[in-house]
Amino acid sequence: MxxxxxxxxxxxxxxxxxxxxxxxxxxxxxxxxxxxxxxxxxxxxxxxxxxxxxxxxxxxxxxxxxxxxxxxxxxxxxxxxxxxxxxxxxxxxxVDPVDSPEIIDDFELGQEEAVDIKDKEVNKQKLKRRINNYKIVLKTPCRKGKKLLVLDIDYTLFDHRSTAENPLELMRPYLHEFLTSVYSEYDIMIWSATSMKWIDLKMGQLGVLDNPNYKITALLDHLAMITVQSSSRGVFDCKPLGLIWAQFPEFYNASNTIMFDDLRRNFVMNPQNGLIIKPFRKAHANRESDRELVKLTQYLLAIAELDDLSNLDHSSWEFFTEENAKRLRHT
The missing domain is CATH 3.10.20.90 (Phosphatidylinositol 3-kinase Catalytic Subunit; Chain A, domain 1)
Incomplete structure (x- = not known):
C-alpha cells in the first residue's frame, strides 16, 4: 500500500x-x-x-x-x-530574435533512428505533458472537412536575418496569393520556434493576421515544442503535430495534416507529415526568382482531394501531378 x-x-x-x-x-x-x-x-x-x-x-x-x-x-x-x-x-x-543561434546545418536521421524517436515512451510522455500544459488558442474556428496546413515562419515565409526598412521587403514572394489559394482547402496554423510576441509582430507587419481573403486558425510558439534525444545527433527541439491532433481530434489527424518547414528535424515526431521547403534567404537577391510558394500551391491543391495524405512521399512533391492525384483517388 x-x-x-x-x-x-x-x-x-x-x-x-x-x-x-x-x-x-x-x-x-x-x-x-x-x-x-x-x-x-x-x-x-x-x-x-x-x-x-x-x-x-x-x-x-x-x-x-x-x-x-x-x-x-x-x-x-x-x-x-x-x-x-x-x-x-x-x-x-x-528585440528581434536574430541574436539567437541560427540553425543552418540541418540533418536527416536514418529511418530506424527516426522511428525510434517517434515511438520512444519517454518522448510520448513529453508530448502528453505538453498537451496538458499548452493550450492552443484559436483565432478563427476550425472548419469541418478541411485539411490542415502548418507553416513555419523563419526562412519559410520570411527572411528573418536580412535587414530592410520595410518588413514587406523580406516577405517570401507570392505569400498572400499562396495563403489565399490554399485556404479554400486547408485550415492554416503558423508554428514558429520563437516567442508569441515575435510571431504576432511579424505576421501583423506582413498583413497575414487581418487579410480579408483568408484566415489564420491559430498561432503556436516555441513553448509548444518538445525536446528529444537521438543517439547520432544529440538533443534538439521539434514540433510534435500530436499536440494539435490531441486538442482538435474531430478536425485534424495524421491523414489530413501537412507541415512546411525548412528544418527536417522539426518533423521527427511526425516524419510522414513534413515537407521540406527550400529556405528563403538573402531576400534582396532572391526576391525576383523565388517561386517556391507558387509551385507548392499547385501541389497542395492537387493533393487536397485525397482522403489520406499520410501515404504520400512529400520529398517528391515537385514531381507530383494531377494525374498522380487522380490515380491515387481511384486506388
Whole structure:
C-alpha cells in the first residue's frame, strides 16, 4: 500500500522546483527526462522571460545550467530546491530574435533512428505533458472537412536575418496569393520556434493576421515544442503535430495534416507529415526568382482531394501531378 507521505503521490522522476525572479517565487514542475532547455521553457511560461534571456543560478551545479541539452537527471537536483533566475521580459526589451543561434546545418536521421524517436515512451510522455500544459488558442474556428496546413515562419515565409526598412521587403514572394489559394482547402496554423510576441509582430507587419481573403486558425510558439534525444545527433527541439491532433481530434489527424518547414528535424515526431521547403534567404537577391510558394500551391491543391495524405512521399512533391492525384483517388 502506498505511503500517505506528501512526497509519495508524486512520481519519483518528477521534480517541483522553486525559481526566484524579480522578487517573486515561481513553482516549476519538471521531470528527470526533461532538459535544462525544457526547464527554461517552463520558466518562460510563468515569467515571459525567453529561454535565451534566462540565466539560472544554483551554486551546487555551477555553469551546467547554461547547457540547454543537459538532462535534469544528470544534475544534483531535488524537489523543493530554490534557484534564482536573472532575465528581462520582452515587454522591457523589444528585440528581434536574430541574436539567437541560427540553425543552418540541418540533418536527416536514418529511418530506424527516426522511428525510434517517434515511438520512444519517454518522448510520448513529453508530448502528453505538453498537451496538458499548452493550450492552443484559436483565432478563427476550425472548419469541418478541411485539411490542415502548418507553416513555419523563419526562412519559410520570411527572411528573418536580412535587414530592410520595410518588413514587406523580406516577405517570401507570392505569400498572400499562396495563403489565399490554399485556404479554400486547408485550415492554416503558423508554428514558429520563437516567442508569441515575435510571431504576432511579424505576421501583423506582413498583413497575414487581418487579410480579408483568408484566415489564420491559430498561432503556436516555441513553448509548444518538445525536446528529444537521438543517439547520432544529440538533443534538439521539434514540433510534435500530436499536440494539435490531441486538442482538435474531430478536425485534424495524421491523414489530413501537412507541415512546411525548412528544418527536417522539426518533423521527427511526425516524419510522414513534413515537407521540406527550400529556405528563403538573402531576400534582396532572391526576391525576383523565388517561386517556391507558387509551385507548392499547385501541389497542395492537387493533393487536397485525397482522403489520406499520410501515404504520400512529400520529398517528391515537385514531381507530383494531377494525374498522380487522380490515380491515387481511384486506388
Amino acid at each position: 502506498a505511503s500517505t507521505a506528501s512526497t509519495s503521490s508524486v512520481p519519483e522522476e518528477e521534480l517541483t522546483l522553486m525559481v526566484k525572479w524579480s522578487g517573486k517565487e515561481y513553482t516549476v514542475r519538471v521531470c528527470g527526462d526533461d532538459t535544462v532547455g525544457e526547464l527554461k521553457r517552463r520558466i518562460c511560461e510563468l515569467t515571459n522571460v525567453l529561454p535565451l534571456r534566462q540565466k539560472l543560478l544554483y551554486p551546487k551545479v555551477g555553469s551546467k545550467l547554461t547547457d540547454d541539452s543537459l538532462l535534469l537527471s544528470q544534475l544534483p537536483l531535488k524537489s523543493s530546491i530554490k534557484m534564482t533566475m536573472i532575465g528581462t521580459t520582452e515587454e522591457d526589451l523589444i
